[in-house]
Amino acid sequence: MTDVCDVKKRIESATNALATGRPALIVSGADDQEVADVLIPAALAGPRWTAWAVRYTSGLLCAAMRSTRADELELPAMVRGNGSSTTTPAFGVGVDAVAGVGTGISATDRSRTARVLASPQTRPVDLTRPGHVLPLRTASRGVLERRNSAEAAVDLCEIAGLSPVALTATLLGDDGTLLQGTELAAFAQVHSVPAVQVQDVVHYRLHHGDGHVGRVRQTATRIVDLPDRCMRVVDFDDELTGAHHTAFIGSTTPAAAPTVYIVFECSHRDPLAPDCGCRQEFETRRTRIAAEGGIIVYLRSNPRPANQYTVQGHELAQGSISSILTHLGFTTVIVSGWPGDQHPTSARALHLTPTVRNPAYKIAASL
Known part of the structure; x- marks a missing residue:
């Protein structure tokens, strides 16, 4: 049975970080096949942590959001017919914010675009296409519908009391390979970044709700x-x-x-x-x-x-x-x-x- 005390501590640590705009890590996969994704709450994204994410990841920053919100913003799947996968979310058409950005590629610009995507007041006309932030269309019921790190990132933002939009990218080492095992644990400790497993978010959703309403x-x-x-x-x-x-x-x-x-x-x-x-x-x-x-x-x-x-x-x-x-x-x-x-x-x-x-x-x- 899942150790509920350990899960609670990890979720609390992550949500406390996200609520102040700091990043967290979401880990999926077995011990020898771990994949860690950096998560920054899009609602509080700023140049400092966005630049940090670019430095320690693939640099391909995605804005994970529920597919229903992506539809409202007119952000369809990039590839037709790829919007209903049972295992992975679909990439949407890349966007930049219309106002307040330059070329769109800088950390300042991409954090601005992330905040625009997270704002409930944003409408399709507030975004230009194509752009430098790739939407990820996630399942409407989150990890309870599709057990994926992108769904976990969106759910975790909502549990933290934030808009359910997450700026994410895959964590890599200096040699370009995935950080796993002891190297991943050392990275999290050195950078004081809390880490949660996708299963932690599943357990929380099952036993406590989505952060807005209880179970x-x-x-x-x-x-x-x-x-x-x-x-x-x-x-x-x-x-x-x-x-x-x-x-x-x-x-x-x-x-x-x-x-x-x-x-x-x-x-x-x-x-x-x-x-x-x-x-x-x-x-x-x-x-x-x-x-x-x-x-x-x-x-x-x-x-x-x-x-x-x-x-x-x-x-x-x-x-x-x-x-x-x-x-x-x-x-x-x-x-x-x-x-x-x-x-x-x-x-x-x-x-x-x-x-x-x-x-x-x-x-x-x-x-």
Whole structure:
């Protein structure tokens, strides 16, 4: 299982850097085939870090943005028919900013173009074509739709509270080869640049949301009268999948480390209905939490097609559960029926971390 504390630290380090306009590294690939991309938030791009990026990369600076935004700016794929790849984003037509640039190639000019691309006020007429910054058309659902460093860069900018446009380029050594392994780690340390894995961004999106909205949103709280006691019931909307989940809470407080039972809905979609197929399982769990304390997390089906995501169903469920429990204020729980476990009846300790939130969400590009 992913070490959530380490992921939290890496994401926090990267988002703190990005929120001040400093770069971060996004690493993809296995240990012996790593590829590291420099990421500068386009909204805060300036000559200093843009020149630094040109110095230590291929120099081919791309502005990664969601394909929907690229369409709004009339930045089609450079090659027709290459806009819907399942594995890589498509290059768009290169651009420069209309105003405030010279030849377009300098670090000053390219950082200006990046900021223009990041501004929500920018319209197609504010850009000239062709130019010196290449748009990268990324998937609309980010790393959860396409697990790629460009998608991770866009997602990370949004998590940091910035416009979802990222200036990126591939990190290279002085001999022109990819920096990997110990050389990559040494580079990050020497330049004090935080590094995250693409999988870190995937994990964050699954468990915490996109930085703007959380993974789940509480919609209602009510008290249900049951034969032997009243029980607090909290309903949640899953902002990622569109599903509606419910937590049934016994005599439990966040200070304790309660047992959490996971129950998946059956076709009746109501565990309290007399003819519900999961009623027996639910009643067994309910009786136990009434006597001993604890929580039942009742997960309903994902109404959206599973092929919209690069993650498996049990990963989507794991993110929903941890987000619900975090929202309720719990930090440590014992989970019975954790999705994806080889032994579904076994229990495991789950340590939860609060969602990273940048208070300066949606920092506007400084033009």
